[in-house]
Amino acid sequence: MELLQLILGYPKESEGDEDSTELEVSTDSPDIYRKSSIPTPYDVTIRINSLVALSTSGWEIVLGNSASEIQSNSSIPKDNRGVIVAVLGSYNRGKSFLLNELCGLNLPSGNLIHTEGISITAGRKQAENIVFIDTAGTDTAIQKDKLDDRKATEALIREIVLHLCSFIIIVVNRLRATDQSYIQQVLMHSKTSESKTNIIIVHNLLDVETVQDVETIIKNEVEFLFDAKPDNMKLKMNQDSTDVSFFHSTNNGVDIRHFIFTKNGTDAAKMWNSQSIDGIMNILQTATDARRNLKVITEMINFVNAKLPQLFTNTHDDNSSENNQKRLQIQMHVRKPFIVLSHRKDMENLEHDPYPLSLSPKLLYDDAGYFIGISSMDNGEWKPLYNLYETEDEILAIVELAGFKQGDTRVGVGEESITIEGQRVNFKESLSNPTTHQEKIPMGKFKLEIPFKCRIDQDRVTLEYNEGLYKFTIPKKKATVKYL
Secondary structure (H helix, E strand, O other): OOHHHHHHOOOOOOOOOOOOOOOOOOOOOHHHOEEOOOOOOOOEEEOOOOOHHHHOOOEEEEEOOOHHHOOOHHHOOOOOEEEEEEEEOOOOOOHHHHHHHHHOOOOOOOOOOOOOOEEEEEOOHHHOOEEEEEEOOOOOOOOHHHHHHHHHHHHHHHHHHHHHOOEEEEEEOOOOHHHHHHHHHHHHHHHHOOOOOEEEEEEEEOOOOOHHHHHHHHHHHHHHHHOOEEEEEEEEEOOEEEEEEEEEEEEOOEEEEEEEEEOOOOHHHHHHHHHHHHHHHHHHHOOHHHOEEOOHHHHHHHHHHHHHHHHEOOOOOOOOHHHHHHHOOEEEOOOOOEEEEHHHOOOOOOOOOOOOOOEOOOOOEOOOOOOEOHHHOOOOOEOOOEEEEEOOOEEEEEEEOOOOOOOOOEEEEOOOEEEEEEEEOOHHHHOOOOOOOOOOOOOEEEEEEEEOOOOEOHHHOEEEEEOOEEEEEEEEOOOOOOOO
16 A cells, blocks of 8 residues: 555555544545646645535545655555644745655745645655645635635634644744744644644745855844754764754744755855755654654544534534534545545535535634634533643642632543543623623533543542642552462
């Protein structure tokens, strides 16, 4: 099975496979997929251009012209895991250029290359088992009546990327205020995500030619604005070793590495570009603890299925909430290269009998509009923040639950976990027709399960409530020996 097939999620695994979603296509070859009509640096594009499009044909999957060049199964690890990297940034910052450099491709880049939905490129040669993900830009115009759909779609795409990737590369040119805002939003959401995300910023100075100009920009933008310090790494190639220069900064506890690129063919490029490529690739190749499941589309579908019931107010005639939730699930069409609502997977004409979908009016976004505030809605899905510490004898869990009194929640203590459930009242209920300007404190029901890596002494667990914090002291269960 080639890496392309792994990314696409077929052929179907055996019944013992643990993945909860399979892409059940009726062929074991990529022949069902349409090839892109324009040169593109991407191998696979999932055309998530509209959430509401799921009412009919859904999201088409298109192959790039060079997809057949992806390495064969000889390079795929047995556990199907590799490093997944998101390449993010505002429109026209050079993301396609960077992908070409990292993947060893030589395809067009620039203003004529436009990304749709989520685009995937698998690394070649030295980038084997590394998958790069690019996302659609946000600057294209759209009809007024479709603005809400576009905003929700773009926000969900960013949630998907944050979930899938263990590395995020943010591409900027000469630093602008919009870039700084964008970076802050990415840092904030990556820090609060369930899995650790590593951040790299590429300063793509595509119009800078001289070494002196680069040094000035580094001093004024990289070192001054980010408070970044010069750093270096040693790379060993055969019997030789070389130094790679980069910069390192910290923002709210998040470590960031900065690499420099300049205009190709210039003296500055000779100094910076090659070593920056080597440095980034070395980080990605050696990040064994950051590997994820390379079944990218399968993982994406599983993640989206957990979100869709929160995004839509279902307007179908079937009033059963259970049936509605089942209908708001997606999977691969059995014969066509489209991701569709599950109950439409066998339909021959996907434009026939549209399934009515309406975006929820409760959707909220952060100030920059990049990420959807699903956890801030009264949807019963939010989870409180918590810290977890461990000593030789016990575990300390501190859960942030401001506004709750002891007794307002239900706590369950298992052999290897604790579970907390409760409900926060909607603050607006006591107000008369309020106008909402910002709403980031989550409301409604919540359920949080904190798993441990060892068994605990359930009878000796204690709970202390103080100033909005639940503090659990959890003794570890000591191993005992019974002699016969």
